[in-house]
Amino acid sequence: MADGAPDLTPEEIKGALAQLDQALHHHDLWVESIYCCLICRIQPDERDLAADAHRRCRFGQWYYGPGSERLSANPCFHALENEHRKVHEVATLLLRLSGESRTVSVADYERLTSALKQMRLEILTLAREFEETLFNTDPLTGARSRIGMLTKLREQQVLVRRKIGPCSVAMMDLDLFKDVNDSYGHVVGDQVLAAIAAFVRANIRPYDSIFRYGGEEFLICVPNTTLDTSRKLFERIREGLAGLRHKAHGHEDFQTTVSIGLTLLDPDVPVEQSIERADKALYRAKSEGRNRVSVWDVSEK
Known part of the structure; x- marks a missing residue:
């Protein structure tokens, strides 16, 4: 892993990749629900309007849950937290505007899409780092190859x-x-x-x-x-x-x-x-x- 991060075993790396993939899948589903609320003007989930919405979605539950503790020293992991929080902050703003029957501006919409792209980039960067670490790890001993x-x-x-x-x-x-x-x-x-x-x-x-x-x-x-x-x-x-x-x-x-x-x-x-x-x-x-x-x-x- 990156300097300063604890070495993970190959099994832990494989598990982290699987968890990350599953968490990303759930977040993609969440994004679809947000778009549905904005386009169809339906009532959003109350959790998406909360101040700590980023902790309540399925991705946030994984990120802040015990399953990700071993990843917490990784710099990419912390960068991901910031981008995920931004996504929810912008989404909450847009949901509130929509709920008040106010127009969502193009600039606000672009803020959401930009935040989503940046978050996905951080996820792919973290996944690539895990994959490279796995490739560079001796499978028998867990030492680097x-x-x-x-x-x-x-x-x-x-x-x-x-x-x-x-x-x-x-x-x-x-x-x-x-x-x-x-x-x-x-x-x-x-x-x-x-x-x-x-x-x-x-x-x-x-x-x-x-x-x-x-x-x-x-x-x-x-x-x-x-x-x-x-x-x-x-x-x-x-x-x-x-x-x-x-x-x-x-x-x-x-x-x-x-x-x-x-x-x-x-x-x-x-x-x-x-x-x-x-x-x-x-x-x-x-x-x-x-x-x-x-x-x-x-x-x-």
């Missing part, structure tokens, strides 16, 4: 170059993951990957990003964080992951560990080189015994 990884890192590199703040990049790899697959099967291995990615997502900030780099390897981007602060963060994540217990049918619960290589995103070299540095630090963490965080050293050039 590699598709948008370099773009994200290059965006952060620009901010580092402008001295907005440092950015840390970490490569994380499950230790001895082949043994997990060999001992418990690939289904359990997939469950372990998903559980580890979920733990990391729950323990980083909304504007941090975790990408599935490949296999059992993940890249994590942590903006506005010094190397010392990010190392403490990843030590906590490493310890937390080592304490996770995984289940396998017919076996006792088991635990796994991860190794992590860490570096700062360098503003003066291609982002691929910063990834390579994090990977070298990861390799050192593996060679020194695994289950540890290693920071890239300039001597490793």
Whole structure:
């Protein structure tokens, strides 16, 4: 999702798209009823004349209901609220004019159609964002896929170059993951990957990003964080992951560990080189015994 918005699981994104589509359908039906009232001069629903009419329609009930809580941090979601409110404000005005047998001016009518177009644009923008997020999400782990990884890192590199703040990049790899697959099967291995990615997502900030780099390897981007602060963060994540217990049918619960290589995103070299540095630090963490965080050293050039 957009920076600052919490990451949604693929299931949540699919659910949000379905809810948004249904809410839009109900709003289209509402628009037809408004036009019917204005053209045929019939009595409108009292809810459409209320000061909080935008909360009473089916779309508003969805928007302000518990089903949309996970979307509330998304900037597009808040922009949609403003446009939806405008639609109802103009519609209420036109309904009152019509009810008083006063002429609805062309300008007022155009205000309504303009507000409706803007609201639909906001809905389509939000839906497109959900669809792109779904496309860029690894279906197994819920982490972002590699598709948008370099773009994200290059965006952060620009901010580092402008001295907005440092950015840390970490490569994380499950230790001895082949043994997990060999001992418990690939289904359990997939469950372990998903559980580890979920733990990391729950323990980083909304504007941090975790990408599935490949296999059992993940890249994590942590903006506005010094190397010392990010190392403490990843030590906590490493310890937390080592304490996770995984289940396998017919076996006792088991635990796994991860190794992590860490570096700062360098503003003066291609982002691929910063990834390579994090990977070298990861390799050192593996060679020194695994289950540890290693920071890239300039001597490793």
